Amino acid sequence: MKPTTAKKPAAEVLKDDSMLKQKAMMAAHYERLSSAPETGAKVCSTFVPGNLNELIMCFDLVNNLPEVNAIQSGLRKQSGGYIMEAERAGHSEDVCTYVKSDIGMMMKGNIGPNGKELPKPDVLLLSYTGCFTFLKWFELLREQYKCPTIFMQTPYMADGKITKNMIDYMVKQFKEDVIPTLEQVSGVKFDIDRLRQYLAESAKAEDDLVHVLQSAKNKPSPIDAYFGGIYYIGPIFGAFRGTEDATEYYKFLREEVDQRVKLGLGPVTPDGPMAEEKYRLVVEGPPNYTSFRQFWKMFYEEGATVVASSYTKVGGTYDLGFRHDPSKPLESLAEYCLNVYTNRSLPMRIEMLSNYINEYEADGLLINSIKSCNSFSAGQLLIMREVEKRTGKPAAFIETDLVDPRYFSAANVKNRLESYFQMVEQKRSGKGIAA
Amino acid sequence: MTEKTVSEIVSRCEALYEDLYFNAAREWKAAKPGRKVIGFMPLYVPRELIHAAGMLPLGIMGGGDNLEVIHGDAYYQSYICRIPRSTIELGVSGRLDFVDGMLFPSICDVIRNLSGMWKMLFPDVYSKYFDVPQTYRDEIGGEFYTNEMREFLHDLEGIAGRKITDDDIRASIAVYNENRRAIAELYALRQSQPWNAPASEAYLVLRAGLVLPVEEHTQLVRDYVAAASAEQRPVKDNSRVVLTGMFCEQPPLNLIKSLELSGCYVVNDDFVLVSRWLMDDVPTEGDPVHNLSQAFLHRSMSTAAKYEPNEAEKGQFLVRQVRDANAEGVIFASTSFCDPALLDRPMMQNVLKAADVPFIAFKYAENSGQMQPIREQAGTFVDSIKLWSAA
Numbered sequence: 001m002k003p004t005t006a007k008k009p010a011a012e013v014l015k016d017d018s019m020l021k022q023k024a025m026m027a028a029h030y031e032r033l034s035s036a037p038e039t040g041a042k043v044c045s046t047f048v049p050g051n052l053n054e055l056i057m058c059f060d061l062v063n064n065l066p067e068v069n070a071i072q073s074g075l076r077k078q079s080g081g082y083i084m085e086a087e088r089a090g091h092s093e094d095v096c097t098y099v100k101s102d103i104g105m106m107m108k109g110n111i112g113p114n115g116k117e118l119p120k121p122d123v124l125l126l127s128y129t130g131c132f133t134f135l136k137w138f139e140l141l142r143e144q145y146k147c148p149t150i151f152m153q154t155p156y157m158a159d160g161k162i163t164k165n166m167i168d169y170m171v172k173q174f175k176e177d178v179i180p181t182l183e184q185v186s187g188v189k190f191d192i193d194r195l196r197q198y199l200a201e202s203a204k205a206e207d208d209l210v211h212v213l214q215s216a217k218n219k220p221s222p223i224d225a226y227f228g229g230i231y232y233i234g235p236i237f238g239a240f241r242g243t244e245d246a247t248e249y250y251k252f253l254r255e256e257v258d259q260r261v262k263l264g265l266g267p268v269t270p271d272g273p274m275a276e277e278k279y280r281l282v283v284e285g286p287p288n289y290t291s292f293r294q295f296w297k298m299f300y301e302e303g304a305t306v307v308a309s310s311y312t313k314v315g316g317t318y319d320l321g322f323r324h325d326p327s328k329p330l331e332s333l334a335e336y337c338l339n340v341y342t343n344r345s346l347p348m349r350i351e352m353l354s355n356y357i358n359e360y361e362a363d364g365l366l367i368n369s370i371k372s373c374n375s376f377s378a379g380q381l382l383i384m385r386e387v388e389k390r391t392g393k394p395a396a397f398i399e400t401d402l403v404d405p406r407y408f409s410a411a412n413v414k415n416r417l418e419s420y421f422q423m424v425e426q427k428r429s430g431k432g433i434a435a
Numbered sequence: 436m437t438e439k440t441v442s443e444i445v446s447r448c449e450a451l452y453e454d455l456y457f458n459a460a461r462e463w464k465a466a467k468p469g470r471k472v473i474g475f476m477p478l479y480v481p482r483e484l485i486h487a488a489g490m491l492p493l494g495i496m497g498g499g500d501n502l503e504v505i506h507g508d509a510y511y512q513s514y515i516c517r518i519p520r521s522t523i524e525l526g527v528s529g530r531l532d533f534v535d536g537m538l539f540p541s542i543c544d545v546i547r548n549l550s551g552m553w554k555m556l557f558p559d560v561y562s563k564y565f566d567v568p569q570t571y572r573d574e575i576g577g578e579f580y581t582n583e584m585r586e587f588l589h590d591l592e593g594i595a596g597r598k599i600t601d602d603d604i605r606a607s608i609a610v611y612n613e614n615r616r617a618i619a620e621l622y623a624l625r626q627s628q629p630w631n632a633p634a635s636e637a638y639l640v641l642r643a644g645l646v647l648p649v650e651e652h653t654q655l656v657r658d659y660v661a662a663a664s665a666e667q668r669p670v671k672d673n674s675r676v677v678l679t680g681m682f683c684e685q686p687p688l689n690l691i692k693s694l695e696l697s698g699c700y701v702v703n704d705d706f707v708l709v710s711r712w713l714m715d716d717v718p719t720e721g722d723p724v725h726n727l728s729q730a731f732l733h734r735s736m737s738t739a740a741k742y743e744p745n746e747a748e749k750g751q752f753l754v755r756q757v758r759d760a761n762a763e764g765v766i767f768a769s770t771s772f773c774d775p776a777l778l779d780r781p782m783m784q785n786v787l788k789a790a791d792v793p794f795i796a797f798k799y800a801e802n803s804g805q806m807q808p809i810r811e812q813a814g815t816f817v818d819s820i821k822l823w824s825a826a
Contacts, residue, residue, distance in 0.1 A: 090784060092769075092777035094514070094798075099778065128569060128742075132544045135569065135742050136778035142746055143782055151570055151742055155579070156541070158550055158564030165586070169568075169579035176575060345564075346551025371514045374774060378519065379548040381510050382555060399512065 016268045018253040019231045025249060027114065029239050033062055034116035042186055045121040045141065048315045049340040050129025050154055052333055054198035054242040054324065055178070059186035063239040064121060066137070070101040072113040074289030074403030082108060083404055096133045096372040097404040099140065106144060120145050123185040125178070129154040130314070130342030131375045150181045154337040158345050162338050170334035196326035198242035199333075203323045205236055208250035210319050215257045216307040217360055220277035222260035224267040226287065226306035227296040237315030242324075269300040278303030279424055282356045284310045284349075284383065285368040285376050288400035291408045295400070298414050302421050306366075308356035310349065310376075313341035320352070342375045350383050354390045363424045364388075365395040366417075372402050394427050396420035441636070441662045444655065448639035451646050452688070455502055455525065459646045460493050461533050471594055473561075474531060475538040476522065476546055477683040478740055479712040480565050481584060481727050486607040486649060487599050488591040493534060494645025494709060497521040500687040500802040510552065516772045517800045518684040519549045526557060535594060536561035542683060542740045543774050561594060563587065569742040571732045581728045588724070604723035612716040614649050617656040622711075624660055626702045626760045630670045632663045634678070634701035635691045641707040642685075671698070674817040675762045678704040679753060679783075680769035680776040682738050684801050693806040694766065698817035702760040705738060712736055739779035750786025757792050763820045766813065767796035793820060 015023070036043050044061040046052065048068065056063050073079040082104025083097050089107065091100050105111070112118040126138040126149055142149045152173050155166045179190050212232055216225045223229065232253060240246035260266075266274035270293050281299075283306045288295050299306065316322065317339045325332040337343070344352070353365060365387045369377045381397070388395045398416045401407035451459055464470045471490040475482075482492040498504065498521030506527045507520030525531050537560060539550035550564035566583055568576030592599055621640065625632045640659045644652040678694070682705040694701060713730045717723075737743065737752035757765060765787055769776035780796060787794050795816045797809055 090781045092780065092798075094772045095774060095777050126742075132547070132740075133774055133778065136739075136775065139743065139749065139782060140778070143749070143785070146746070149744075149746070151744060153569045153576075155566050156547055156564055158547075158566070163586075165579060165582040169575065172575045172578070173570060176572070177570070345554070346548055347554055349551075350555070369512055371512075374515065374548075374772075375544040377512060378515055378545040379510075379552050381512070382552050386555060 015270075016256060018249070018256050019268075021249060021252060022231050022234050025235055025240060025245060026238070030112050030114045030116075033064055033118055034112055034114055036062055036119040042122040043119050044123050044125050044182075045138075046125040047127050047129065047131070047134050048237050049131060049342055050127030050152070050337040051237065051241070051315060052125065052127060052152075052178075052337075053239060054195055054202060055174075055182070055333060056125070057198055057242055058190060058194050059182045059188045061123070061182070061186055064118065065238055066102045066141070067098050068238055069105065069112065069118070070098040070403050071289050073101050073105055075292055076113060077290065077405070078105075079290060079403035080405040096137070097402055098372060099133060099137045101403045102137070103140060121147055123147055123182065124149040125152065125182075126150060127152045127154070127337065129337045130156075130340050131373075133375070148181060148185055150178050152178055154334075154343055156345070157338055157343055157348065160345055160348050162335065166338060167331055167334050170337065171330045174330045174333065192329060195329045199324040199326040199329055201244060201247055202242045203325070205241065205246040205250040206316070206318045206323050208247075208254040209233070209236055211254050212250070212257050213308070213312065213319050215261055216305075218261050219280075219361070220264065220266040220274070221280065221305050221307050222257050222265060222267060224269070224296075224300075224306050225312060226283045226309040227292070227299070228267050229306070229309055229312040230287065233312050233315060267305060269296065271297070271300070274300055274303070274305060276303050277305050279421060280305055280307045280360065280362045281364060281366050282306070282308045282353060282360065282362045283366050283368060284353055284380065286311045286314075286370050286373060286402055287368060288408050289403050290405040291410060294410060295408075295413070298417050302417065304417075304421065307360040307362050310341050310353065316340060317344075346379045346383065350386045350390070353383065353387050357387065357391045357393050362393065363428070364393040364420075365391075366420065367395065367397045369397060369399045370402055371399065371407050372404065394420070394423045396423065439658050439662060441659065441666060444659045444662060445636050445639055448643040448655070452499075452639055452642045453501060455498060456530050457493065457533075457646055460491055463491050463648060464533055471535040472533060473536040473538065473591075474534045475565075475709075476518075476540060476542075476549075477708065478540055478542045478738065479567070479709050479735070480538050480540055481731075482649070482709065483604060483607040483611050483717075483723075483727060484584060484588055484591060484599070486610065487603040488595045490535070490591070490595065491648060494707070495522060495525065495531070495537070496642070496645065496685045496707070497801050498524055499685065500689070500804065502802075514772055515545060516684055516770050517802060518770070519545050521801065522549065523552070523556070526553070534560065536563070538563050538565045540565045541567050545774075546683075561590065563590065567731065571744065573729070573732065577728050577732050580731060581724055584724050584727065601723050605719045608717045608723055608726065609719050610649050610653075612719070614644070614653045614656070615711065615713065615716070617653045617660070618644075618710050620660050621656055622703065624664060628664070629673070629675065629700035629702055630668045631666045632660075633695055634704065635688060635695060636663070638688070638691055638706050641710055644710050645707065672821070673698045673700040674764060674820045675700045675702045675760065677702065677753070677756050677760060677762045677765045678768055679765060680739070680767050680773070680780070681705055682708045682740065682776070683773065684770040686768065686799055687801060687803055689806055690768070690799055690803060690809060693810045694813050697810045697814035699766070699813055702762050703756045705736075708736060708738065739775035750783050753783055754786060754790045754792065757790075763793070763824060764816060765792055765794040766816070767794060769796070769798050771798045771800050793823075
């Protein structure tokens, strides 16, 4: 099929200004991390879902996210080797490849994406939010690093509601366990007004992020809310939420996206701006990172834009209305954790995806099922059928992995996608869905 | 009264184990109008609360190796374990059509998500994700858990159509204390005379407790202990091993038999953990919900699905099991794709290495059919124990 992107003469990857800005922010963060032994900064490792960055900053700790390190290893084609290293050391081939990439990286000297050694964490903040594997992951890291480990449990939102018992439980954990231990590790006294200030800053960035994500309701969508979305969520899901840098970035991004809307432009892909938006998709599940560009290309070459995705909600469901609230700081952090996508029940996920299809006027749902991630993957076949039933839009299923190159079969994925786009065409022309 | 023989007891337990229509529980329900049955999955739920509501707690441990999974596979990718697919099969095939509620304990993301699937598939049946604390301070995790149990009690009252009093719960705790004592006697027998109480029999006796009323099960366990103690079976030159990793998806019976045939006396294990999760009697005085919470926080077993806050304690529960049972090695038998067991395993193995306890590891599924490789592996393990321990 004829590519629908504008022709680019060189192989150079094109990026929006916002993407370049984001890249610079991430690079600066890794420099901050790798220079921690020299600067004396203390490091707190934690996870993206349930990331308590505002609280971490209250103790002058630098936030290190092993998932993001694994993603960086995947993008740089290093995760495959790391995973095999971990498997040689006795880790099962069946379990999460983020964990094995992280452990393999550690075994190979813990070299970060800037080519420098990442520091050992001073504290592991095990925010047990939406993923069972987190619990074991930090037990495994604790075994190696021998540093204090703080356990913070987020109850699962199984019945689609947040109860007082859940909030009370979390606030008590903050007050009686998380904060005192962070004070002890950092030597910094907790100041709730400082936390309020960061939370207020977070809310500003969250407003702008939501504006950007919802810009995909335009036709054409000015953004790709999955592949491009991963760049957009980087700062707010990582070490920047609550900082002025993040506020500035999301303001900048918003202006950039607004400008594209004004000009009627589509997303910028690594090969240039999308020339024609042929398909509008909602995607469920994380992407593959080891072949990220190749994977994205399979979409934009066919004129497919992702207008909404669940993955860009693993670090917070801001588009559903949640904002960090400085007037009730600890309760607000608890609500944030409770609301992340992977902590939501299956019926809630189905409703969310169905709503996305309707609100974003999408052609259908695509599920990228990840071998590593049972939190996402278990139940996705039911999600697919139920969303199809509720929306009347076709759904499709592909299987890859996060950072394990052995589970990315380009030919299979491409075949499935091409068949899916044909299905969408048939549905549009009223011929029904091919078997 | 005629005493039952081992063979009679085990035959009955085996029939209950193989009955995937759960006729014993159906008959219990049909015997009296208004009776209700509440199903639960591994790992643990406080069955005392269900019992106090006058209901039968029914353990659903998947479909085993005798269930042909036709519909269940359509719900899961190939890289997800078998227990959720066979449980769905049990549900959609009508085998659980008499069950008034289903509980999905907090054990892993697969069972967690199954709780939501159940709500979608069976919207008219009460279903609950049963969350438990992974923090163990009384005023934090304890209070959360107490409130969760009270919420569950409130739901049960709605289903039962009556109030559940503290005295009801205290009486149920006493009944389950008795059951736990009987099971402790069974494990003591297995450790003192493993030749007289093989793991494959003990497993069936434990499994019967998932479908029978607890009072009946307690008697059955005691009958088995009495009958097995009186047997004079030949003592073999087997190695004493602890079997671990089977806390959720259950092994096929043939797997346990194969381990025994390859020369293992399984002297401790983590089969059907719900029956031994609380390690002592739960007090029957005072606030019964608080007492159940205290027992969970401070006197429950250790397993891969549970966070260990103290690094020095990590794996020590298993080491103590080995020492207490005078075992010579550990077999890690984990379900394929089981996140808790497989992520935990390297840490446990490091602890065993430090404690100089030999081990082997393999994976299985509830419908594994080919036992020869497991027999060979276990047989070699036993030989190596014999060889090296004799040196």
